[in-house]
Amino acid sequence: MKIKKIFLLPVFFILLTLSVQSQNVNMLESLPDSVYSGKQGKLHVQGVALDQANRCIYFSFTDRLIKMDLSGKLIGSVTGFVGHLGDLDFNTEDGKIYGSLEYKNDAIGKGIRKSLGVQNNNENGFYIAIFDGSRIVRPNMDAEKEDLLRTIYIKEAVKDYEAEVKTGNGTKPHRFACSGIDGVAFAPAIGSPNSDKKYLYVAYGVYGDTDRDDNDHQVLLKYDIANWNKLAQPLLQDKLHHSGPARPSEKYFIKTGSTNYGIQNLAYDTFTGNFFAAVYRGTKAQFPNYDLFVIDAHKMPVKAQISSGGQHIKVKTLSLLQAGPKDENTGIRGWHFKWGATGLCPIGDGLFYVSHNKKYKDGMQESTIYKYKWVGDAQNSFIRVK
Incomplete structure (x- = not known):
């Protein structure tokens, strides 16, 4: 026996x-080959997250979160944001949707408020918004008045955003050219892709000024969210709270050359074990100005020094994947890929949903996500599945 x-x-x-x-x-x-968001106002799509178990998909359209089924039928939405709701990721461990949320007084913040016809409260605040998708059951649910959303204050990003630093051309606002936060993704510890424990990685937005030399790295913050239930607070947009972790577990830098507003979409792909970072390409002539970078999460962080505020500071740097086109002058590798900065969502087996955003003459905006296959060779990053 x-x-x-x-x-x-x-x-x-x-x-x-x-x-x-x-x-x-x-x-x-x-999973369908495509999903259409419908026209969603005059602010563009920022990110996409898929809940495979419940067969629904989420779009962030800057001032609103849209929940749809996979046939493209609207299930519900969360509206009333007067800040910038950015990239999204779905956390399989708690079934919540996590997104970056900014309140700031730069050109982006003022533009959003002007578009929405609301006043500026002159306070900066960067948050991770945590949505309970099960409570999003009808259109136009209020972000402040209904119990479906909590927020976590990201103090580290606010400190860098509000700091002033010395550069080669004098004093500049914003340490590391931090413009806030945007890309978010859940992933294991970098260098340990087979670990079961997941952390939340939050990417800085980075101003792309060509007259400063301290904005050629992307910045990632790593957070253990185990105690975030104790820190999370409801959203009060006229009285921004400061409840959140005192500092990240780690802070990483990735040399990519300058970009316009940093990592717009950050995605961790379990199939390859790497991070995918979609950006608005930079304009400095000395860099290749790729649209897409892949961060090799198999390699351990490396101690290095970078220049900031006229000083050399010790940091931890991450490696770009040694694949695809390589710029011979800088050694930077990446791809030119038109899409992804408004939505990049891994779905398994090397497949991704990639947002194709569109703006009409009357200003209305929409997105269609299409299924793509990761290739990652010298010619192609992704190939669309048809």
Whole structure:
């Protein structure tokens, strides 16, 4: 009897593994090749997140969150934001949607408020917004008045945004040219892609000024969110709270050359074990100005020094994937890819949903997400699945 049990146990696990793999394949095959958001106002799409288990998808359109089923039918929306709701990610561990949320007084913040016809409260605040998707059940649910949203203050980004530093051309606002936060993604510790524990990574927006030399790195903050339930607060836009972690677990720098507003969409792909970073390309002539970078999350961070405020400071740097086109002058690698900065969402097996945003003559904006396959060779980053 013991011999039979010993023999049957590995057979059981083989059958269980095959069953799970079959379910995953069936789930991927059942995902549509595209989903259309519909026209969603005059502010553009910022990010996309997929809840595969409940077969729904979320779009952030700067001042609102849209929830749809996979046929493109609207389930509900959260409105009333007077800040900048950016990139999104879905946390499979708690079933919540996490997004970057900014309140600031630069050109972007003033432009959003002008578009919405609201006043500026002259206070800066950067947050992670945490949505309970199960409570988003109808259109135009109020972000402040209904119990479906909590926020976490990202103090580190606010400190860098409000700091002044010395550069080669004098004094400049914003340490590391920080313009706020945008890209967000859940992933294991960098250098340990097989770890079960996930952390939240938050990317800085970075101003792309060509007359400063301290904005050629992307910045990632790493957070352990285990105690965030104790810190999270409701959203009060006329009285911004400061409840959040005192500092990140880690702060990483990635040399990409300057970009316009940093990492717009950050995505961690479990299939490759790497981060994908979609940006608005920079304009400094000495850099290749790619639209897409892949951060090699298999490699451990490396200690280095970078220049900031006229001083050399010790930091931890991350490596770009050694694949794709390489700029011979800088050694920077990346890809030119038109899409992704308004939505980049891994869905498994090397497949992604990628946002194609569109603006009409009357100012109305929309997005259609299309299924793409990651290639990552010298010619192509992604190829659309048709």
